[in-house]
Amino acid sequence: MTTTAMATGTMVTQGWQEEVYAELEGAPKLSLDRVGHVFSGDIEGEGTARYLNAYRDEATATYCGYERVVGRLAGRSGSFVLQLTGEYENGAATIRWSVVPGSGTGALAGLRGEGGYVARQDGSEPYRLEYRFA
Numbered sequence: 001m002t003t004t005a006m007a008t009g010t011m012v013t014q015g016w017q018e019e020v021y022a023e024l025e026g027a028p029k030l031s032l033d034r035v036g037h038v039f040s041g042d043i044e045g046e047g048t049a050r051y052l053n054a055y056r057d058e059a060t061a062t063y064c065g066y067e068r069v070v071g072r073l074a075g076r077s078g079s080f081v082l083q084l085t086g087e088y089e090n091g092a093a094t095i096r097w098s099v100v101p102g103s104g105t106g107a108l109a110g111l112r113g114e115g116g117y118v119a120r121q122d123g124s125e126p127y128r129l130e131y132r133f134a
Helices: none
Strands: 005-022 029-041 043-057 060-073 076-089 092-099 111-119 124-133
Touching: 005 043, 005 111, 029 060, 043 076, 076 111, 092 124
Parallel strands: none
Antiparallel strands: 005 029, 005 124, 029 043, 043 060, 060 076, 076 092, 092 111, 111 124
16 A cells, blocks of 8 residues: 655755747747756755746746756665656746656655645745655
């Protein structure tokens, strides 16, 4: 039997660099974001993310990406990769993520999970990750 647990805490953005790589009059702007995070709470560690964005206008976007998290979860050390999708609309970024199967290393091998967060304007986001070990 697999037991599921809930990890919660806060992730703080530690740098954000956006590079526009395609612009065309009347078409969505495309960009690549390089983002760093520091996790505290049930996940302790650092994340390195890349997001691909498609803007419908300057205030609305859809994006996807990956983030590698290196640190500790549930007293176990290692790393894992999150696959994410999200939308930015009405001043809020809503992100859904899942652990990429087989991406866990060290004591985090076999990690599975889903969760996400809603980004606030101050760069500090409360996260949740419902997880289990296969």
